[in-house]
Amino acid sequence: MDETHFQIRLINGLDEVDPQDWNAIANPASISYDPFLSWEFLEALEATEAASKATGWAPHHLLVETASSGLVGAMPLYLKSHSQGEFVFDHSWADAYERAGGRYYPKLLSAVPFTPVTGRRRLAKPGPDQAMIERTLISAAAQIADQNDISSLHVNFVTREEAANLDRAGLLIRTDQQFHWHNDGYESFDDFLAVLSSAKRKNLRKERAKAQDGLDFVHLTGDEITEAHWDAFYEFYMDTGARKWGSPYLNRETFSLLSERMADDILLIFAIEDGVPIAGAMNMIGGDRLLGRYWGTTSPRPMLHFETCYYQAIDFAIQRGLKTVEAGAQGGHKLARGYVPETTYSAHWIAHEGLANAVEDYLGRERLMVEREAGYLRERTPFKKDG
Template identity: 55%
Template sequence: MRARTEGSRALGDTEQSIVKVVPRIDAIAADAWDACANPDAAAYNPFLSHAFLNALEKSATVGRSTGWLPQHLVLEAPEGGVLGVMPLYAKLHSQGEYVFDHAWADALHRAGGRYYPKLQGAVPFTPVPGRRFLTRPGPMQDHSERLLGQAAVTLADRMEASSVHVTFLTEDEWRRMGGEGFLQRTGQQFHWCNEGYATFDDFLATLASRKRKAIRKERAEAQAAVEIFSVRGPEITEAHWDAFFEFYLDTGSRKWGRPYLNRRFFSLLGEALAERCLIVFARRAGKLVAGALHLIGGNCLYGRYWGATEHHPFLHFELCYYQAIDYAIAHGLARAEAGAQGEHKLARGYLPETTYSLHWLADPRLEAAVARYLSEERGEVAEINALLREHGPFKRGS
């Protein structure tokens, strides 16, 4: 077996490939990772980039102290080239994931089993959809994908972990890997789709009259209360990050008790992905009072973190939703995504989209029970999404 990357260990091999487990993403060449994660610039997903994931590790947002232990998989060809990678973490809890399995952990505990550690294939702390089995395009892509999935299960077995969870992956991956022994789960998010609008008013014209008037009223009230402006790339200073982090802490403390990200992470993010960062701020009487951070992808604007130190009606909708739509239209982006939850997004033009996750459970009793539950849940999710789309904010026939 050839020399290994420092700190890595071989998990398995075939005549065609070797899978290694790497405990630090900076032990993987950034260009090799990104060639697998984002081979198509038009569909670039910043959350899958080496830079984003490395910022999480360098800031110690991800690591032993937070219960997210990197166990990234690297699939190598016999000649040593990287065929695929997978962001993977050993976890001692179920925080920061957004696909909830607490009931499963409780059930196994009551049956005398142990749920933690488990393995999580995900982007930590953000429910952003995207590929998770990051393989190079080519005739061996599906095979490489299967090898990464098998390697994750093998690693779980060797670690005596209870399970493997791959969350917010693409529908294509979900369908292919569903035949490889993974249980399939669905969920819901709300995304805005650009139907070739030239202006925000073009978008509004497709809405039912009552919804259109409500949005205009909300925007007018928010914009009358504060001054709204955006900064991007090198325009973003450390002072901007200081202000934004204060907003983030306020929201994080109210929503989940302890914010997941630390201040250093945002500086590292700004250094590594400056041109992908867009912060929309609100200012009143010369003071910054709210902000929303968006990351710019190849064809999508990803809204993820927001906060405010002053309450103003509809300001959240303006900074997180309407400004995102404005930006997507102006820059020809196909979608705007605004994170998890929120049926309130429906009235603002964000329609329900199905999200996908995969789950492998070592305990056959738990696997059987979860399989029955997920079968029912998938039906419910499909029914709810169809109903919400039917009663969406758009004019009939739009």
């Protein structure tokens, strides 16, 4: 097959795609399951208007189809009127371009809304035509931006391999870092503690003891999660959102719809005091990783955040045999808790040559800074130096 057989189509919502057709290319059996790419997750954001034109996330998903096979490729794509909720910060680029008389917004973004989790963005049916479909997707997306006088195209939180492919396709590559915990075949939390230095091991035990004093912690998945649990969690979520970024992204209906559709992919961790939840964390369960998303509390106390979001997540990952815990964006404080620096990648196409050249120069220097900082931090992990 050649690219002339491909039919390119833009849609304004995932309700225009059959869920099975989308999921077949988003999460094929040969690839570890990513709940954030599922039709159920992405469409729930649209159905509850968390990701919509009104919130600055207008869906314009790109599809590649053939007459014989139907949907063979897709790219989750949004027309953005701002840069909020992306976790890859280009506000300075927008400011510089607009001060020079340009119009940075709207821009095109391929990402999972509000979700700083690495994953596939060019969703192509596995097989001999996969690379061709992937090339078609990025080429079509850039052409759409160019032909509609859109300033730029951004592809956020791609894998390292995908970043290399997009680099070869002419996009500008940006790096950053997160902190992930890796399961080295541990059978218990004590097994994990055993590989830490003595001082760090003692510190983690003290933190857990302080956080757990007077509290019970429960893990809820699937049918164990009720609307009452979501009522409690939503209060935590709104409190954190109001304090950290002013306008929380999701609404109460979003959580109910996600739970209705994919409760088995959700882990709620609650801290309970006298039978009442006082803190909670929401995680998504992938094929081989646990993905932390939101947390909050109505009763702040020392170490509660670390216990609810980091240590309880490690406990669950060990019990389930998951390889990795990804606890969200940024957070150098995670290093002392056994979460190590991992490089993240994004790719960018910018129409204006002058802005593109300036950004390219900046990104080259930024990548060196990220690499140096990661090396510095890897020398300071809490693990035993002989291990």
